[in-house]
Every structure is written in structure tokens, then in C-alpha cells.
Amino acid sequence: MHWLKAWIKASRLPAQLFIFPSLLLGQGAAYAATGAFSTGRFVALLLFGFFMHFFIVYGNDYSDYETDRLNTTYTPFTGGSRVLVDGEISRHHLLWATWLMAATCIVMGFVFVWLTSLWLTLILVLLGLALLHAYSFHPIRLSYRGFGELLQMLGVGLVLPWLGFLVQSNHTTAMPWVVLAWLLPSQLGMAISTALPDEPSDRTSLKRTTAVLLGGMRAKWLMFFLYFVSFSGLLLTHAFDVTMGSTVWFIGILSTLLVAQFILVTQKRTTPGQPALVLLVFVSILLNTLMVIAVTTQFFLVV
DSSP: OHHHHHHHHHHOGGGGGGTHHHHHHHHHHHHHHHSOOOHHHHHHHHHHHHHHHHHHHHHHHHHTHHHHHHOSSOBTTBSOOOTTTTTSSOHHHHHHHHHHHHHHHHHHHHHHHHHHOOHHHHHHHHHHHHHHHHHHSTTTOHHHHSOHHHHHHHIIIIIHHHHHHHHHHOOSSOOOHHHHHHHHHHHHHHHHHTTSTTHHHHHHTTOOOHHHHHOHHHHHHHHHHHHHHHHHHHHHTTOSOTTSHHHHHHHHHHHHHHHHHHHHHHOTTOSTTSHHHHHHHHHHHHHHHHHHHHHHHHHHHOO
């Protein structure tokens, strides 16, 4: 039972909020373009999302072990699962689990090719795996060289929605690139926010996150600006149909969260180790997730 609890802890299931909405976004765009939706393909993408999620969280725990050992300001959303630091799972077993999940993702990539006859689906699966490898593992390890958040943005904001669209639609055209582009700043903002609590240990271990490179205050303002750009861009390009009641509710909630984020950014106590920063990260994750869900809902309602 202890072994099972340790692996559940390592799997960090709430972090599916980074994966599932992006895959569903692409599927919503596919439904808007074709008027068709396959439950079987949805399930296949759901399984792939779990396998990719496990590959990411296991890989990050393995590669960030030394940094996580120094981390005293971790939160429920940041700083890894702590299973290695607490000695609940060995690094050897976690590495094997990481590569097992990678292999399973590749198998799912071939399943997507079989379903769609599009080799581009397998290429996107491999690209997603390559982005995580470049983020966490030697020899590239961009999370320690800088620009790691950009890789997260590309993976969650571009690769996953595109894959969801291709698998559901069987089409390589009609992807709503403009809407996707306006969501990218928000995805980058979320990546920046989830590194804010870990800034002290990241700085000590020479991990060059945005918070380390710019300092916590500048990183927080940059994060807020990115969210503001995404929200404003989606409104200005009419990605939200304000004639729909559900859309008006989403806009109201998103506006409220954006104001809350602004207030938290201006507070001096919003620093690593303080509850205010935990709340800021939570608001950031919720804001990005609801922004993606709002656009996805719009796609499903237009047909």
C-alpha cells in the first residue's frame, strides 16, 4: 500500500490541468470545423494525455532531484512530487518509469497514425517528447540554460492542441491558428508562474528560470502582462461570442481572476514561502485553464 501511495504521489494527477484542456481545445476546434466528434478518438487522446503527463512529471522529478533537495519553498503546484527527496521511490525506478511512459506515448502515436492515416500525428507525439527531453535532460537541459518556459508554452500551447485537432478531424487544414496564437502568451504566463515559488532553490542550483533571470517582481509583472495580452487579444478578435450567456459568464470570471492576479502581483508579501504566492500560482493556473476551457466551449457551441 505504501508503494502504491508513493506512485500516486509521484504521478501528481492534478497536474492534468496542464495537459487535458489543451488536447480538448484541439478537439473542440476539430468539431467546429467538421461537425463530427469521435468518442473513441477522445478516449485514445485521453489515454495519451495521461501517459504524456506521467512522462513529464516523472522526468522532471528525476532531473530536478538535486534542486528539489534544496527547495524549502515548494508548494502543492511546484517543487516536484518530493518522492525522491523523501526517499519513497528510488531514482532508478523513477527513470525506468519515465522511459516506459515515453515508449507508451510512442505506441499511442502509431495508434493515431492508424486512426487518421496522418504521419504528422506521430511526428507531433515525438516532438512533445523531444521538448520535455530538451527541457529536463542533458545535453540540452534548457530549464537550466534559460528559455525552458518557452518549451513548456510550445508543448502545451501548440503541440497538444494541434494533435487533438488532427486526431479528431483527420484534416491538416482549418486549424484556428489565430485563436491558438492568442492563447500562447497565457500558456507562457502559467509556465512562468509555476516557477515563482522555487526561485530561491533554482537560483542556488543555477537553474535559469524567468524568476531567476529577471527577479521575482519583474517575473510576476511579465506573467500578468502575458495573461492580459491573451485575454485582450481573444476579446478583440471576437474569439468569444458575447451573445452567448455561457460566454458572458466566462468573461466575467476571467476578468475577476485577472483583477485578483493584479492585486496579488502588487503585494510585497507575494514572495517564495508565503501563502500569498501560493494563491497567486493557483489563480494563475485557474485563469489559464478557464481561458482555454472558455475557447473550447465556444468551439463546441458554434455548430
